[in-house]
Amino acid sequence: MEVSHSVKERTIAENSLVILLQGLHGLVTTVDLRDESTATGRVTNVDAFMNVRLAKVTFTDRQGTVSHLDELFVTGRNVRYVHIPDEVDIRATIERQLQTIHRIRYFGGRDKGRKEFPRAKHK
């Protein structure tokens, strides 16, 4: 289970559905890109900016040409959809990721350690 070492990234992840994508680590997933190409591969990393790193990828470009890539990094900006595999229990995945973040955050006990901010500021 991958959680960022960055406080800022953990806070962003915790307050958005990126946290769900991070829970897909190790699973084979299809990512639809903004330009309508698609990439199917094993998720090796998703960061708070929704940059997605996949391994052993089948890439279909917008013309339909298929190629195979050992590793692929798509910038968050260019991700349109991420297909959540059917077997994934979405709620359990989110809860598991949150638990991991909280384990890091409250390391040393609930009343010790740095407190991060649970809520984003809304304008």
Added chain:
Amino acid sequence: GSAMSFLKRFPPPAEGVRHQQADTEAVLAGRSLGSGTLYIAESRLSWLENSGVGFSLDYPTISLHAVSRDLSAYPWEHLYVMVNAKFEEEERKEAPVAEGEEEEDDSDDDTEPIAEFRFVPGDKSALEAMFSAMCECQALHPDPDDEDSDNDYEGDEYDVEARELEQGDIPTFYTYEEGLSHLTTEGQATLERLEGMLAQSVSSQYNMAGVRTEDSIREFDDGMEVDIAPVVAGQFEDAEVDH
């Protein structure tokens, strides 16, 4: 004549070069630009032919990059980079397209320009390192125009480290993250413990004269909890001492 007018002469980047790969051919849309050196720097991606001319790509314009070892798709293992921009190619003039007209090579109306670069290193075992260096640099340039996500974490409620260290300059603070990712589990645990200790001692500065009372704790009950028992006693609590 050659239409590669986007090639310019410039000195190789000197700072923040995460990876450098000599003997690397650059290919744009299937046409070779020659052999040179690829510089994967934090500020931009640059390639300089051995003659000294080359080009740079800004990370925000890069949609994706990949390692391709599929020789049936392209005969050499390479780093593939897709860029959201148009580059001049031979026999393809950049004639302005009036609104309502379709470009002849695009079937969709709203297609954005795409340029495909391939960087073919002489040493193909370097591809992993090249790919990783690009991932790291790309992550340094998150999309500033990200309107879809509610990432409005600026200001008091979120800048934990900035607040603790009393500085607003977040980017410099994060440059050591590369080191963070190399910590062992034990090292990470130590770091978290030390950061926790620092947080508690620094957070004492937010109380009047370093005194924590039940009242002051309640005052800050807006989601931010102030710790009661400092692990490091006394070291930072002299709010009245001039430094």
